[in-house]
Amino acid sequence: MELIEVNFNDEGDIIDTLSGKILKDTPEERVRQRFINILQSDYGYPKNIIAREVPVQQGSKILSSDDGAEIRADIVVYTSKKACLERDQGNILFVVECKKPNATEGYSQLVSYIFNTSAVGGVWTNGNGISVYKKKTGGEVGLDEILTLPRYRENWSGSDSIPSKSELPRPHNVRFLLSSCHNKLYGRGMENEDFDLAMDMVRILLAKIQDETTPGEFPRFWITENDFQTAEGRKHAATEIQKLFREYADQFPDVFDAHEKIQVGDDCIAEAVGVLKNWSLAARNDEADDWDLMGETYEQFTHINLKRQQGQFFTNRLVIDMMVKMLDPEIGEHTLDPAGGSGGFATGIFRYLRRKVLSRTAPNSPSRDRQLNIIKDSVYLVEIAARLVKIAKCAMLLTGDGQSGMTRGNSLDLYSRLDPWIVSRCAKGKSNAPSVIATNPPFSGQKVESQISDRSILKSYAFGHSFKKNDDGTFVFSGSDSDILPHQAPELLFIERCIDWLKPGGRMGIVLPKGILDNVSYEAYREWILDRCELSGIVTLHKDTFQPDTGVRTCILFLRKPEDGEMPREDYNIFMAMSQRIGQDSKGNSVFVLDGNGNSTGVLNHDLNEIADAYIDFLSGNEHQKSEYIFTIKKSEVKDHININPQHYSPKLNAALDSVLAFDNKDNWATTTVGQLEAGIRIYIGPRWNSASIKVDNPTDTSNLVPYLTANAALELRRFTVKWLDARKANPQQRQCIDMLKIHEGDILISRSGTIGKVTYATKDLAENYIVSDDLVRIRVKDANLRAYLLAYFTSSTALALMLLDEYGSVQQHLQPRHIQEMLIPVPDDWSLAQDMIDAGNMFIKAMEDMSKADRKIRTQGFDALIAE
Secondary structure, three states: OOOOOOOEOOOOOEEOOOOOOEEOOOHHHHHHHHHHHHHHHOOOOOHHHEEEEEEOEEOOEEOEOOOOOEOEEEEEEEOOHHHHHHOOHHHEEEEEEEOOOOOOOOHHHHHHHHHOOOOOEEEEEOOOOEEEEEEOOOOOOOEEEEOOOOOOOOOOOOOOOOOOHHHOOOOOOHHHHHHHHHHHHHOOOOOOOHHHHHHHHHHHHHHHHHHHOOOOOOOOOOOOHHHHOOHHHHHHHHHHHHHHHHHHHOOOOOOOOOOOOOOOOHHHHHHHHHHHOOOOOOOOOOOHHHHHHHHHHHHHHHHHHOOOOOOOOOOOHHHHHHHHHHHOOOOOOOEEEOOOOOOHHHHHHHHHHHHHHHHHOOOOOHHHHHHHHHHHOOEEEEEOOHHHHHHHHHHHHHHOOOHHHEEEOOOOOOHHHOOHHHHHHOOOOOOOOOOEEEEOOOOOOOOHHHOEOOHHHHOOOHHHEOEEEOOOOOEEEOOOHHHEOOOEOHHHHHHHHHHHHOOOOOEEEEEEEHHHHOOHHHHHHHHHHHHHOEEEEEEEOOOOOOOOOOOOOEEEEEEEOOOOOOOOOOOOEEEEEEOOOEOEOOOOOEOEEEOOOOOEEEEEOEOHHHHHHHHHHHHHOOOOOOOOOEEEEEHHHOEOOOEOOHHHHOHHHHHHHHHHHHHHHOOOEEEEEHHHOOOOOEEEOOOOOOOHHHEEOOOOOOOOOEEEEOHHHHHOOOOOOOEEEOHHHOOHHHHHHHHHOEOOOOOEEEEOEOOOOOEEEOOHHHHHHOEEOOOEEEEEOOOHHHHHHHHHHHOOHHHHHHHHHHOEOOOOOEOOHHHHHOOEEEEEOOHHHHHHHHHHHHHHHHHHHHHHHHHHHHHHHOHHHHHHO
16 A cells, blocks of 8 residues: 655656646646546546546537636546547546645536536545535436545446445555545534544544454445435434444543543534445554554644644654664563553554564464564553543554553553553563653643642652752752652653663663753753663754644653663763754655755655664664764763763864864963953843833834844844833833843853854944843953954854853753853964954954944935935
């Protein structure tokens, strides 16, 4: 089973799937090409009876539009090859009207095509679903909407015969099938009920799978054309579907409420049945490609249509595949996701294990059957939200079963309170404990309301208690109930729980906020982890990895738990990687590899496979090509408050550090820190404050207002973006902040948040007329030559690399004044040795002053001033 996409040539034009002709790439043409492929792959219509853009005649005359252009049907399916070759309008079976995605018009055009030809019916599609119509019978004029498009050689009269389950074919384009079903539900007035809509899709799919996997020759998940035309018939079919869902739900009373049912009405259920009834959604165990595509499509559907909960989002499929490959679960090992969500890691592990079985065993062999059954009982999930457990169960069923391990519970609670299935089959401290844990727990960020505050939970965790620093610099967590924290971030508790739950000798991968790697406030937690586990690897993920759901910067920790009686080794190699490409942009749009002509190849542009392959080489002791983004360090090299951020050890950035340190070995040069360059040097930031109450939007008179520049506005060469504040309305604290945000002429300003390391100079105009955001670090020196030298240094690529070594943060990258203060800088014994650099800095200062004066003159005496006269 494969998804058939549109074919393009090297110039980016479409290659017609019927004729091979080159066509202009338009949204409508893409829809048409995809549907022509679906007609062949899913409905069995031969290519030689299909034609595109066929002129429609009325009698002997070709119909034309008001502007005289020929009216053409988008797709015509003829009764025979001969009729197609001759474009015989008297032997047309049906016509298709194609519209661009999200379009809704076109019904009237379809009607005119049908009644001006011999067509018995027609299809309308916008690429996301279809509506099928046939001519009314008995001489009555008009069209009836019917349930589904008949397959090749099936009767359009709507036979009421029901095929056996074994006769139902597999769909080739699952995405189109689920989208069609979704649109039928959506069109029934549930535009503002996305969550209920998605859950009803899950319930209907579970009813379908229940029907396919239970005994019986003929499907109960069915509705005939005659039944569909009557309210009684639709009610009868809907009642049967509700029964099928209850049969499935009753097997899992912890997940499904006793009275839970499909929420949409009978007519809506009947339409969904009409879309799905002709297809088999369950494949044989060894049909890995079919299962993988079915599961992937379902996951994409639920991702798009489910509203994410606070602190929860779907894990990028590429990240899941990379983590599973790096953890490399083996057949027979128990695997667990204790924060399972909708089942992304569970299905990813199941797919990985199934492919291992198929690659190692012979088709139809007892060994294959036995191992496939083993992996169904090897994948476990715990999720606190019942609705996500339902989705996970459905995902596992559509991936090939294994759904019995999907359980509801709070993984942070006592083990004894978890689902009995987990307690008996994946228990901490027993031989069946998980050997592999892969998870992406919820993050709280800075939101206290999203943190764990239940003392009965916090008391069970070291991380639920406060800690203190010993005289030797190490940390110790309290075990006293009096030192239980008022609240704690769930991601920290999940780290501790995963390590505790993991089988000795096991391995785990956990997605975490990037700040955990290097933020000084997390140092005690990093020490605790490294005292109990070996850090096998760290991968920092691209900033767009979880977009558009969240902009939180993330990383993955890979840990190995020592065997019983062992301690982590004193020293060992740690794998480090920094992902630079994730195959999508910040809006979630796919980014593809381009060919030599700049055209898309259809291959997602990401580097996670490369990282996974390098990690596998690292574990096996094979050489892998090191780069500035993939490398290894020794544990003994971890420094600076146990900073384990790969960027801190980047070969490229550290090469810049080495180049500065090399000045210590040069005659007449030495290396010092910026903070020691001059007595009285000031390196600081302004106060954090809230100016909302005194901000003035779009003022007409600014004579009594204070101009305020954000960091980006201050970095602009011209003053295009100015905010205005009314200091007369300021309270005492705000007035104090305004004074503290003023800068001095000659200050060097460096961006410290977001994109860090951008440098500008405080001109006379900037210092006298504006206040500037605290998101810029201020460096103030008295000596003019030293100021010019510093400015030339800070604007160098070497200095930027040193700043990047120290940036930190989970949402935005940050730099603190202490990082600038501690930055290394070469200094000469005789400043004449650096005269060229000083001259360059002074030229920069003069250029900034000249630009500032020119900008003010243009603003005060330019064209706008001329108009105002």
